[in-house]
Amino acid sequence: MRVGISTACFYPYVNTEDTIKIIKRLGFNICEVFLEADCEVKESFIKDLKDRADYEGIRIYSVHAFNGVFEPFLFDRYERRRKEMVEKFERICRAGSMLGCECYVFHGLRKNTNQIGI
Template sequence: MMRTGISTACLYPLELERSFQTLLSLDFRLFEVFLNTFSEFTPDYLRQLRNVADAYGAEIKSVHPFTSGYEGFLLFSEYERRFEDSLEFYKQYFDAANCLGASIVVLHGQRDYANAGISEETYFERYATLYALGQCYGVTVAQENVNKFRSESPGFLRRMRAYLGDTCAFVIDLKQAVRAGQDPFAVCEAMGERIVHVHINDNAPGYDCLLPGRGTVDFQRFREMLLGFHYQGDLMIEVYRKNFSALSELQEARDVVQQLV
């Protein structure tokens, strides 16, 4: 059964613990947590965040690394040793997910891919290694479609799914598809039954990111497509701070999404 959640990124650049507390005060209980700097995945900090979640009966479903913008350099460059070292570094995110009770770590992948030095096959193999490492921690590394990244292309996502089969997972983000000039439904179709997580938002002509219910997205069609792929995950509201004025608007968006679940 799908549930409605929210990303702490909606309040960025408010500090993570303050974002989390604010969203809890709005009666959200399901979260994606953006870790924004090194100190936020130290054991003491993570335990404090988990204790707050437990006190409210809240669940943290997913973790988003602050190194997303550097993953092309860290994980998908021609320099093999840096990839191996970065696997060790990403274990910290898996440990963080375990501490917070999260089961998903979100991956952006390779930016500026037009000048990439590695092939698609190498990308898929690198991802598969990271995915397998995550599985050892009970964590699913899920590739998100992201504007200006290799994953913005439905064709790439379709080939990735075909190449890796059951050893890949995807996060679909509607706004990222629109920003990349792609049809979100084509992105959804390309990911298919390997979708494990959804960043939900709205859009309209001239506005690529709005709160759910403020734009023109056919959410019923989107819901039916997800159900057709036997989607078992949740719907996480994720927008930018500039996309709303009052915190009450987040609660209104939750009501819109709740109608889908």
């Protein structure tokens, strides 16, 4: 088994991209990246983050996003909102793919009567 660490461990005191050096200095070579803001899903940010991780020899195994604002609405009955949230989810998954992630961390649903039946 390998033990990693999340960039979220340093929130809100260290920007996500700056955690990579800290993670390496602490002796880890595998991590989860927690994307804390929409600007951290942009391609330029992701490329920079990947470059930093590669330089430090850090494998980014999983991606986790500020999901409380969109995951519950992936199953919303209101189609427009649901479609927007699916687009957001897809952008985050693309970012994870660019980072070489194998996993997306999903917390699942909370009870909400406005969700579609699954």
